[in-house]
Amino acid sequence: MNCILLPAANFSNESAYINAVAQIEHVNQVLGAKVGDTLKIGQLEGNLGTAIIADITPERIDLCEISFVTAPPPKLDLTVVLALPRPKVLRRLIMDMTALGVRDIILINSYRTQKSYWQSPMLSRLDEFVLEGLQQGIDTVAPRISLQKRFKPFVEDELANLITNRAIVAHPYAELSFSEYVQQQLESSESPQKSILPSMVFIGAEGGWIDYEVELLAKQGCQAVHIGARILRTEAAVNAILGQWLL
Amino acid sequence: MNCILLPAANFSNESAYINAVAQIEHVNQVLGAKVGDTLKIGQLEGNLGTAIIADITPERIDLCEISFVTAPPPKLDLTVVLALPRPKVLRRLIMDMTALGVRDIILINSYRTQKSYWQSPMLSRLDEFVLEGLQQGIDTVAPRISLQKRFKPFVEDELANLITNRAIVAHPYAELSFSEYVQQQLESSESPQKSILPSMVFIGAEGGWIDYEVELLAKQGCQAVHIGARILRTEAAVNAILGQWLL
Structure with missing residues (x-):
């Protein structure tokens, strides 16, 4: 998982959340990320960028400071x-x-x-x-x-x-x-x-x-x-x- | 398994035998081959060719009419x-x-x-x-x-x-x-x-x-x-x- 892709519904203004089990496990276990760390994210059918982890609970990871910086690569x-x-x-x-x-x-x-x-x-x-x-x-x-x-x-x-x-x-x-x-x-x-x-x-x-x-x-x-x-x-x-x- | 490779030790004159479990299973279950059928075979570090199944037992398949027809492809x-x-x-x-x-x-x-x-x-x-x-x-x-x-x-x-x-x-x-x-x-x-x-x-x-x-x-x-x-x-x-x- 080289970026975490979220559906548009998970975004609102400059925040977003992760609620898929596989993605939460990846953040916790593979990346070992903590509150304040930066994640590579993307919006499905949208752009790629970064976000900061605002909160981590067992069922949900909240993200803030969403920043989309690049379009997806051409097909x-x-x-x-x-x-x-x-x-x-x-x-x-x-x-x-x-x-x-x-x-x-x-x-x-x-x-x-x-x-x-x-x-x-x-x-x-x-x-x-x-x-x-x-x-x-x-x-x-x-x-x-x-x-x-x-x-x-x-x-x-x-x-x-x-x-x-x-x-x-x-x-x-x-x-x-x-x-x-x-x-x-x-x-x-x-x-x-x-x-x-x-x-x-x-x-x-x-x-x-x-x-x-x-x-x-x-x-x-x-x-x-x-x-x-x-x-x-x-x-x-x-x-x-x-x-x-x-x- | 697109050919069955046997070590030189399994060959003698114009006959040979298969005794590896995976290869015996492949002949029986994937190929569904019977006595008299032709198999694609090769000799490890040697050439590629065909052989006829002479006998099938649970532990061993005997082959006859070994015919080596081609050298292996270049590395x-x-x-x-x-x-x-x-x-x-x-x-x-x-x-x-x-x-x-x-x-x-x-x-x-x-x-x-x-x-x-x-x-x-x-x-x-x-x-x-x-x-x-x-x-x-x-x-x-x-x-x-x-x-x-x-x-x-x-x-x-x-x-x-x-x-x-x-x-x-x-x-x-x-x-x-x-x-x-x-x-x-x-x-x-x-x-x-x-x-x-x-x-x-x-x-x-x-x-x-x-x-x-x-x-x-x-x-x-x-x-x-x-x-x-x-x-x-x-x-x-x-x-x-x-x-x-x-x-």
């Missing part, structure tokens, strides 16, 4: 379409994509997604994982998350309207590598490197996409690219791919 | 020097760096490493985590791992002999970004992009490096670079940075 111009992973790794994946600044996340069904994953109680906790990711990445603006339980209708009927720019699908058996793809785009464009990165990336979960899915995506203009022969855990693959947007 | 020309992280995340970090093909891993003390981490029983299980990473990334050659419990003597007395090429330290407060650094190297070199990547990267754990550590590294020629304003979990940062070597 990446990027939609990640992720095959719904095992519930166990969903929390960390949502946290990481949020911390990295992905603007849109679409969790989609795939041939290798087990049906039971869609019944997981973890899917009702996405807001909580997003908050963790924002507090990790020091951001205040949540990504938009949508769920797509049917792959084919989404790809055939909705995808064309969502692709605003280049789209790729990560696939270990693709002929083209990510860097070759970027090089091709660079050579056919006058733009600096940042703006030729894709604006949409499909990433499979354990086992990846099947050929039929990759072919269906190709028909909509999604280029299949690989990131090398090595097969990575879903979390590792997502971070290794999204790292390209950061550096 | 990355890279040493990662990682501040020893919380034991809880050590397993996944070692797995991921191994799966990504890092050739040398040095776990080092840092100001923000808690002393208790060095007493963790997880440190005696590194071989197990490496095996998991190799079986994930489909590789047979373990990275070399060493532990350095003293930061200053290592940096001042040993580092100079280990830096064979460019070295960087990941630091969120550096002025230069990773991509600016790579661009600088490109402009002062005739090499293609791959070969101008650093051969050594220092990555902090939770809380990162302190200024004193970054300055000590700078004296040995390690350039501090950032990967953006967003602060990532150690695992996410490692994968986001190492992704640059893959693509």
Whole structure:
């Protein structure tokens, strides 16, 4: 937790309060903060800044001298379409994509997604994982998350309207590598490197996409690219791919 | 587990056997494989290939028709020097760096490493985590791992002999970004992009490096670079940075 994010309702004039259990525990146990200490805070969907601790009780921490000094960092111009992973790794994946600044996340069904994953109680906790990711990445603006339980209708009927720019699908058996793809785009464009990165990336979960899915995506203009022969855990693959947007 | 790696001792002529509990469970429960089925296998420090299941008992799976068809993928020309992280995340970090093909891993003390981490029983299980990473990334050659419990003597007395090429330290407060650094190297070199990547990267754990550590590294020629304003979990940062070597 690199900042403490509070909803607008917790602010009034120049004061605010923390009442979420996890945040109170963080202030007391991780930061070991006392009355008079300064905390890094932010307002959800608002700005980032600092506050002074005015009072600490077991259920509530009162803050004063709220000072908002910076706007949140810009979001990446990027939609990640992720095959719904095992519930166990969903929390960390949502946290990481949020911390990295992905603007849109679409969790989609795939041939290798087990049906039971869609019944997981973890899917009702996405807001909580997003908050963790924002507090990790020091951001205040949540990504938009949508769920797509049917792959084919989404790809055939909705995808064309969502692709605003280049789209790729990560696939270990693709002929083209990510860097070759970027090089091709660079050579056919006058733009600096940042703006030729894709604006949409499909990433499979354990086992990846099947050929039929990759072919269906190709028909909509999604280029299949690989990131090398090595097969990575879903979390590792997502971070290794999204790292390209950061550096 | 994208392949099953066995030590040389488990092979004889054209047959071999699996006797590790985790591997037997994987064959039975994840793969649901039967006698006559083909498995992807590898020999530790050797080659990759396939084998046919000859017999399955609760304690042992016998394999026949061993066929080695490919050499393991090349290692990355890279040493990662990682501040020893919380034991809880050590397993996944070692797995991921191994799966990504890092050739040398040095776990080092840092100001923000808690002393208790060095007493963790997880440190005696590194071989197990490496095996998991190799079986994930489909590789047979373990990275070399060493532990350095003293930061200053290592940096001042040993580092100079280990830096064979460019070295960087990941630091969120550096002025230069990773991509600016790579661009600088490109402009002062005739090499293609791959070969101008650093051969050594220092990555902090939770809380990162302190200024004193970054300055000590700078004296040995390690350039501090950032990967953006967003602060990532150690695992996410490692994968986001190492992704640059893959693509």
